[in-house]
Amino acid sequence: MDRKKNISMAVIKRLPKYHRYLMELLKNDVDRISSKELSEKIGFTASQIRQDLNCFGDFGQQGYGYNVKELYNQISAILGLQKDYNYVIIGAGNLGQALANYTRFDKLGFNLKGIFDANPKLVGIRIRDIEIADIDEMENFLKSNPVDIGMLCVPQTSAQKVCDILVNGGVKGIWNFAPIDLTAPEDVIIENVHLSESLLTLVYLLNEGK
Amino acid sequence: MDRKKNISMAVIKRLPKYHRYLMELLKNDVDRISSKELSEKIGFTASQIRQDLNCFGDFGQQGYGYNVKELYNQISAILGLQKDYNYVIIGAGNLGQALANYTRFDKLGFNLKGIFDANPKLVGIRIRDIEIADIDEMENFLKSNPVDIGMLCVPQTSAQKVCDILVNGGVKGIWNFAPIDLTAPEDVIIENVHLSESLLTLVYLLNEGK
Numbered sequence: 001m002d003r004k005k006n007i008s009m010a011v012i013k014r015l016p017k018y019h020r021y022l023m024e025l026l027k028n029d030v031d032r033i034s035s036k037e038l039s040e041k042i043g044f045t046a047s048q049i050r051q052d053l054n055c056f057g058d059f060g061q062q063g064y065g066y067n068v069k070e071l072y073n074q075i076s077a078i079l080g081l082q083k084d085y086n087y088v089i090i091g092a093g094n095l096g097q098a099l100a101n102y103t104r105f106d107k108l109g110f111n112l113k114g115i116f117d118a119n120p121k122l123v124g125i126r127i128r129d130i131e132i133a134d135i136d137e138m139e140n141f142l143k144s145n146p147v148d149i150g151m152l153c154v155p156q157t158s159a160q161k162v163c164d165i166l167v168n169g170g171v172k173g174i175w176n177f178a179p180i181d182l183t184a185p186e187d188v189i190i191e192n193v194h195l196s197e198s199l200l201t202l203v204y205l206l207n208e209g210k
Numbered sequence: 211m212d213r214k215k216n217i218s219m220a221v222i223k224r225l226p227k228y229h230r231y232l233m234e235l236l237k238n239d240v241d242r243i244s245s246k247e248l249s250e251k252i253g254f255t256a257s258q259i260r261q262d263l264n265c266f267g268d269f270g271q272q273g274y275g276y277n278v279k280e281l282y283n284q285i286s287a288i289l290g291l292q293k294d295y296n297y298v299i300i301g302a303g304n305l306g307q308a309l310a311n312y313t314r315f316d317k318l319g320f321n322l323k324g325i326f327d328a329n330p331k332l333v334g335i336r337i338r339d340i341e342i343a344d345i346d347e348m349e350n351f352l353k354s355n356p357v358d359i360g361m362l363c364v365p366q367t368s369a370q371k372v373c374d375i376l377v378n379g380g381v382k383g384i385w386n387f388a389p390i391d392l393t394a395p396e397d398v399i400i401e402n403v404h405l406s407e408s409l410l411t412l413v414y415l416l417n418e419g420k
Contacts, residue, residue, distance in 0.1 A: 012414055016407035020389060043391065079410050080417035094308030101304060104389070104406055149412065173416045175409060179230060179314070181253065191412035193403065196314055197226035199385060200289050202359065202401035204222055206383045207290035 011052050015079055017042060018052070022072040034065035084109040085173075086146060090162050091153030092117040092125070092132045095177060099151055100127045113145055114138070118158070135162070142169025149173040156180045163190075217265050224262055225289055227252060232282040244275035294319040295383075296356060300372050301363030302327040302335070302342045305387060309361055310337045320359070324351055328368070345372070352379025359383040366390045 021042050025033060039046040053059045056078050059071055076082060087105075089096045092115050099105075100115055115127060118135045125132050133141065142165075150166040152159055152174060159178035166174060167184050174190045176182055179197075182190050231252050235243060249256040263269045266288050269281055286292060297315075299306045302325050309315075310325055325337060328345045335342050343351065352375075360376040362369055362384060369388035376384060377394050384400045386392055389407075392400050 013407075013411060015414060016404070016410035019410060020404075020407065078414070080413045081410070085413065094304050094311060098304030098308055099405075102405070105409065108406065108410070110409070148416065149409075173412050175412055189412055189415040191408055191415070193405065193408055194226070194230075195309075195312070195403065196318065197223075197230065198401055198403055199315065199320070199359075200226035200229060200291075200318070201223060202383050202385055202399055203290045203295065204225060204288070205399040205401070206358070 007055050011055055014044065014052055015075060018049075019072070019075050019079060019081075022068055022075060025068045026072055030068050032065050033068055038066070081109055084111055085148040086111050086113045087149040087151060087175075088112075088114040088116065088138070088141075088147050088166075088171075089151045089153060090116045090135065090138070090166075091155075091177075092119075092122045092127070093153060096151070096153035097127060099153065100130070110149070113147060114141055116141075118154075138162075139165055139169060142166070142171065147171050149175060152176045152178055152182075154178060221262050221265055224254065225285060228259075228262070229282070229285050229289060229291075232278055232285060235278045236282055240278050242275050243278055248276070291319055294321055295358040296321050296323045297359040297361060297385075298322075298324040298326065298348070298351075298357050298376075298381075299361045299363060300326045300345065300348070300376075301365075301387075302329075302332045302337070303363060306361070306363035307337060309363065310340070323355055323357060324348070326351075328364075348372075349375055349379060352376070352381065357381050359385060361385045361387070362392075363387050 021038070035046040035049045038049055042049070057074070059066055059074065087110055089100055089112065096115065096117070100112060112128065112130060115130050115132045116135045116138045117123060117132050122132050123134050147169070148171065150171045150173070152162060154162050156178045159176065159180050160182055163174055163182045163184060167188055172188055174182060174184065174188060176190055176192045177195070179194055181192070184190055231248070245256040245259045248259055252259070267284070269276055269284065297320055299310055299322065306325065306327070310322060322338065322340060325340050325342045326345045326348045327333060327342050332342050333344050357379070358381065360381045360383070362372060364372050366388045369386065369390050370392055373384055373392045373394060377398055382398055384392065384394065384398060386400055386402045387405070389404055391402070394400055
């Protein structure tokens with residue numbers, strides 16, 4: 001896996017899309033696919049696909065295309081999906097509940113271990129067999145339950161505080177939905193989903209050239 | 211606004227972030243900021259910031275920095291926020307409800323005009339004074355109500371069908387949360403929020419170099 005180093009962010013960002021398309025192909029019992037056919041489906045050029053996959057090793061045979069199952073397994077392994085991940089959700093409003101109900105994450109090997117909220121009206125409610133706990137209990141919870149990923153669905157004003165508790169509790173991955181750029185030590189990975197920014201990009205493109 | 215043409219997607223994707231930071235500065239009554247100070251806050255280099263903003267016109271004065279309010283107004287205008295947008299939400303599950311409750315969108319000039327769902331248990335429920343309507347009513351609704359943006363929070367299997375109804379109804383912007391790449395005419399802008407792909411990027415980065 002030495003080739004994993006120095007892979008550009010652009011390639012990394014495309015990997016999950018390959019993963020999704022290959023999963024679809026597997027579901028539809030497709031055994032083999034050429035970079036040209038894959039290109040038509042996924043919307044990247046065939047040469048882009050060959051280049052991307054070459055970053056990670058020798059996939060596919062000239063003239064025979066890719067073995068879908070093998071490529072799917074390899075990309076899963078590259079993404080780190082050969083093992084499971086434990087996650088907690090902080091903020092059990094609509095967005096937190098939406099994430100808690102995403103069974104898609106289960107299938108990818110993500111295990112929901114806890115849901116936390118500061119709102120006493122939500123504490124005690126069960127979502128998928130997990131009782132929403134008081135946010136004040138999270139620090140202790142993390143001491144006895146190893147958690148890989150914290151999904152932050154709290155308001156902007158409390159996001160950094162919650163992030164600090166997660167980091168102190170040994171959580172190395174933060175999936176942040178709050179519209180704020182969090183501060184954390186270098187070995188903690190923060191992936192942001194800034195919804196307003198995505199919407200504003202849409203609006204810019206709607207007006208472009210007008 | 212001729213300079214708007216040929217702006218790279220990378221610059222466009224950074225604009226909403228400038229917008230968010232400038233809004234924060236305005237809230238905190240900051241009048242003036244240098245590209246160096248803005249750089250420290252926003253995390254782009256000062257030269258990157260100067261380059262980005264130069265794409266759109268002459269902002270800032272050498273040695274005096276940027277007038278925050280003016281820059282905010284200009285970036286709002288570049289993004290197209292000088293006017294309002296009407297939107298509908300399709301799919302009133304947790305995610306759709308989360309979006310319906312985002313008052314942040316109101317402040318940016320987005321007006322929620324309708325919520326649609328296929329589930330009879332949800333139809334008739336009110337969210338923020340809007341009654342969830344049956345998805346079958348959307349086609350007619352669009353005939354008499356101009357809508358700019360459709361937010362797609364339906365399952366993957368019905369996403370394309372709903373997208374087609376929106377497009378036929380004259381909607382030019384689709385904000386798509388379903389894990390599928392939609393097909394639409396060229397003049398329709400589709401902005402995807404593929405949550406699973408964002409999560410898989412996080413997992414890749416968590417494992418990188420290990």
